[in-house]
Amino acid sequence: MTPEEFRLHGKAVVDWIADYYKRIESYPVMSRAKPGEIRASLPNNAPQKGETFDAILRDVEKLILPGLTHWQSPNFFAFFPSNTSFPSIMGEMLSAGLGVQGMLWATSPACTELETHMLDWLVEMLDLPKKFLSTTTGGGVIQDTASNSSLCALLAARERATNYTSNERGCDGKLVVYTSSQAHSSIEKAVKIVGIGRENLRLIEVDKNFAMRPEALAAQIQRDLAEGHTPCFVCATVGTTSSNAMDPVRAIGEICGKHKIWLHVDAAMSGTAALCPEFRWIHDGLELADSYCFNPHKWMFTNFDCDCFYVADRAALIRTMSVLPEYLRNKATESGAVIDYRDWHVQLGRRFRALKLWFVIRHYGVEGLKHHVRRHVELAQQLASWVQEDSDFELAAPAPLNLVCFRHRSDDATNQKIMDRLNQSGTLYLTHTRLDGKFTLRVCVGQTNTELRHVKSAWNQVREAAKGEQRSA
Numbered sequence: 001m002t003p004e005e006f007r008l009h010g011k012a013v014v015d016w017i018a019d020y021y022k023r024i025e026s027y028p029v030m031s032r033a034k035p036g037e038i039r040a041s042l043p044n045n046a047p048q049k050g051e052t053f054d055a056i057l058r059d060v061e062k063l064i065l066p067g068l069t070h071w072q073s074p075n076f077f078a079f080f081p082s083n084t085s086f087p088s089i090m091g092e093m094l095s096a097g098l099g100v101q102g103m104l105w106a107t108s109p110a111c112t113e114l115e116t117h118m119l120d121w122l123v124e125m126l127d128l129p130k131k132f133l134s135t136t137t138g139g140g141v142i143q144d145t146a147s148n149s150s151l152c153a154l155l156a157a158r159e160r161a162t163n164y165t166s167n168e169r170g171c172d173g174k175l176v177v178y179t180s181s182q183a184h185s186s187i188e189k190a191v192k193i194v195g196i197g198r199e200n201l202r203l204i205e206v207d208k209n210f211a212m213r214p215e216a217l218a219a220q221i222q223r224d225l226a227e228g229h230t231p232c233f234v235c236a237t238v239g240t241t242s243s244n245a246m247d248p249v250r251a252i253g254e255i256c257g258k259h260k261i262w263l264h265v266d267a268a269m270s271g272t273a274a275l276c277p278e279f280r281w282i283h284d285g286l287e288l289a290d291s292y293c294f295n296p297h298k299w300m301f302t303n304f305d306c307d308c309f310y311v312a313d314r315a316a317l318i319r320t321m322s323v324l325p326e327y328l329r330n331k332a333t334e335s336g337a338v339i340d341y342r343d344w345h346v347q348l349g350r351r352f353r354a355l356k357l358w359f360v361i362r363h364y365g366v367e368g369l370k371h372h373v374r375r376h377v378e379l380a381q382q383l384a385s386w387v388q389e390d391s392d393f394e395l396a397a398p399a400p401l402n403l404v405c406f407r408h409r410s411d412d413a414t415n416q417k418i419m420d421r422l423n424q425s426g427t428l429y430l431t432h433t434r435l436d437g438k439f440t441l442r443v444c445v446g447q448t449n450t451e452l453r454h455v456k457s458a459w460n461q462v463r464e465a466a467k468g469e470q471r472s473a
């Protein structure tokens, strides 16, 4: 494809994306594809001869669209959002266009330096502790996901707790890790991957609001110490996946400080709320943490993937991750004057993801970002108040920000049927969890273009679906 042909087809792709957003509400939000249906529509073998770009784009529309769940629909209320915005999409396009690989500072200085700068901007924007700034002993890096941030934090914690010997000799089975019973499954996965072993993961009980009980954590640490274990890592969650519970970071941090345990704070979705001063209470005590992450790719209008991971002591992370083969040696690295992000995560190669963050932050401005976050929280709070006013429904957990967990007062089966009925209708998509053993509906407001009319309509549909279920019961 020549640059002139690219210019032509590239414009067609941009037009296609713009049209997609204009018509997005006309598609069923959750894909109705049956297992295997999309593959069955594709040719068995790759084409021997190249095809026209027009034909390829036509097939996106015809074959791929029906197999998509429309995460960018304003009627998408499932899981946590993975929102995006046009400035972000353009940043991603430019990153693809430039095609640079920023594993070392030397392989594209702008890729590293813009990233360091954006992560420092975000420390100010979210009012994170200054120790996470690159100008101190710490610093931030873009990871693909919160899962990998937690994994890297745990690896560094493991090394620190074993005086950097487990990288050399492996684990001795004594290290233990703590998180709440409501923590994301990525913590369990990380414990398995780093060789600590699932038996050495302690799931600490939660209070009535589903937040970790610090007294239970302290008691478990005492028991483990008495049995000869080495407590090495605690993960506190700011905004649990199930119900958006906020672990008390300060109380947990004080316990970690006493025992010199690495504290990681996973604020995957909810961290973005700290753009607004009125929500910064969620980070109370964060200065006691050794590491922290949040995902602009969830709620900060930046398309997947983009997780911001911060450490207070970058030397511990780099010492854990660094391996320097001859073919990567270069003068800039040896000068010690640059950051080589390859030493801050598992993989070597890395994309130029800071571009999309830069575009998003500059396009919206901090005020614009705050405005949209506040709007989402207001909409969720409005929904929570409607739930409370309706005697057929109850809130299943506090709704501190943009997630509302609720249920019809009848039984699990009815709630399941309400959800299935709504998702099959195609007009919205919501998911469930289980709280206090009961089936619970979750509505998370976070797609960039969700407005009051979408939330209002969702709530009306929930009530109608409940009535429908009761009529057919």
Ligand SMILES: Cc1ncc(COP(=O)(O)O)c(C=O)c1O
Pocket: 080, 144, 145, 146, 147, 148, 184, 186, 237, 239, 240, 241, 266, 267, 268, 269, 295, 307
């Ligand atoms: C609290 C929390 N942590 C971690 C994750 C995993 O996110 P990622 O897909 O970025 O690994 C999620 C996903 O929803 C989450 O809610």
